[in-house]
Amino acid sequence: MTIESKLNPLITQVEPSPIREFDGLISNIPGIIKLTLGEPDFPSPEAAKEAAINGINTNKTKYAPSPGTPDLLDNISDYLKRRYDLDYPKDQISVTVGATEALASAFLTILQPGDKVIVPNPMFSLYDTIIKIHGGEPIHIDTAENDFILSPEMIQKAVDENDGQVKAVLLNYPTNPTGVTWTYDEAKAIADICRENNLFVVSDEVYSEFVYDGEHVSMATLLPELTLLVNGVSKSHSMTGWRIGFLAGPENIMKYVAIGHQSLVTTASTVSQIAASAALEFGDDYIVEMREAFKERRDYFYDALTSVGFTIKNPNGAFYMFAEIPEDLNQDSFQFAVELAENAKVAGVPGNAFGVGGENYIRFSYAASLDEITEAADRIVKYVQSVRG
Ligand SMILES: Cc1ncc(COP(=O)(O)O)c(C=O)c1O
DSSP states (O other): OOOHHHSHHHHHHHHOOOOHHHHHHTTTTTOOOOOOOOSSSSOOOHHHHHHHHHHHEEEOOSOOOOTOOHHHOOOOHHHHHHHOOOOOOOGGGGEEEEEHHHHHHHHHHHTTTTEEEEEEOOTTTHHHHHHHHHHHHHEEEOOOOGGGGGOHHHHHHHHHHHOEEEEEEESSSSOOOOOOOOOHHHHHHHHHHHHHTOOOOEEEEETTOBBBSSSOOOOHOOOOTTEEEEEESSTTOGGGGGGGEEEOOOOOHHHHHHHHHHHHSSOOOOHHHHHHHHHHHEEEEEEHHHHHHHHHHHHHHHHHHHHHOOEEOOOBBTTTEEEOOOSSSSHHHHHHHHHHIIIOOOOOEEEEGGGGTOOOEEEEEEOSOHHHHHHHHHHHHHHHHHHHH
């Protein structure tokens, strides 16, 4: 009997992400510019750093209450009201270890073995793993044909085809990896169909601060009674390493989330919570600065890529561009990404790493410095021209 056969199959049967294989192939290429990472290149806000240092020096280094420090819960509640017109009192919020733990706590709370979860694709690769290890079964919906926008008809079809077994929908907008986001009407249509079918919505809105034209509309304003809202400071405040996210939802669900969250982590790091609290209280201007910088990088990169024939649909959010490889190049997304890395010395992530609908695409993150973006764009353009002769 092998060790694996004695372990939990929900863990041992998870497929490794192609991103790791790709990373192994390209990481040692000298001089490569990596546009693969999903994190802003900005430092964390000064106010967050100072608050954390002060917290350490004044010995704020003991356990925090399980749902989070009162200060941070207040600041999350104020932030959600100020930015998205949401009304979540403190007892409807749980501070988590990154948005990742918010997702895990949400699915731990709502899923029973065999429950199905609709996941629009292409998707953030961790979603599949998180749903599966909590006993759920993802139903992938390919949105590529609809410019990467989920429609109510797609949800209804999946519900009808899976008679009574769909428990929830996992949404993510602005979307990783496509950079696409939704208008009010698009979000409202999704909220309505989920209400009609009584589906939970886990709404991952970690890129909500990075919408370049128009405003982010939170699912929680449209469907508060069924939505578990996932967000955090990792992306919005460039604080990926502090590991602070949060989950907000209806009181009658959050009281059970609290049990799951406590069993997973007890509470998030106290010092990180102090830092996140200061970031939310004092960081609005910093977000604006980042957003403007990303918009400039996006515009530059978009113009360069489209000038040599890449098609990029609606990159109005997050800091990703999901570029369709021109037909006269190698459209196998993995092969193209390897060729680009080896010859142009620019790394993007192969589109097939993000589930169905990603073949023929490559994802670039433009959260790198403007110098790197301009150099990368220049290299890609020259490479494509050289292939064409
Ligand atoms: C869509 C999405 N959700 C969640 C996360 C994880 O966020 P955190 O670092 O706060 O756990 C990421 C990180 O890349 C992401 O892209």
